[in-house]
Amino acid sequence: MKPPTNPTDNPKTDFRDDVIPDRDQLMQLYGILGWTAYTDHPEKLEKAVQSSSYVATAWSDGKLIGLARTLSDETTIMYLQDILVVPVYQRSGIGRKLLEMCLKRYEHVRQRVLLTDDRPQQKAFYESLGFTNTKDFKQVKLNCFVRF
Secondary structure, X not given: OOOOOOOOOOOOOEEEOOOOOXXXXXXXXXXXXXXXXXXXXXXXXXXXXHOOOEEEEEEEOOEEEEEEEEEEOOOOEEEEEEEEEOHHHOOOOXXXXXXXXXXXXXXXOOEEXXXXXXXXXXXXXXXXXXXXXXXXXXXXXXXXXXXX
16 A cells, blocks of 8 residues: 555545445454454455444545444444554554444444553543553443453
8 A cells, every 4th residue: 555645644535424345345454453363364354344333434545444344233342443544554543433433323322332452642542542451440340351
């Protein structure tokens, strides 16, 4: 993927939630980020995205540069499964906009949940958007359990 002329400029980006990227576009996006758990099984990646409750995408010059996808029961929970932005476009507001699209779409549900890597930049990003790590949540004692 060709980076913008000056990566610090916020590129003209088209945000959409009415199109599902095709397999090749998904493989390129997930591949550039090294998400091999997805790219090792292209047919499963394509089916997972197609089966998502909501998919928000970011495009620049017709190229997929960002994606966020959710799963939801439309009443009690929205789970943010993936949020990806091509590295050269990161820190330009694209990830924030994609996540805000998801949050707006599910503002009526009780819980908005995600799992993410344990890196300081991830923690800072999600906290800046109102998320709280379960170990820091004071109102109710919570635990998060995962089985891979």
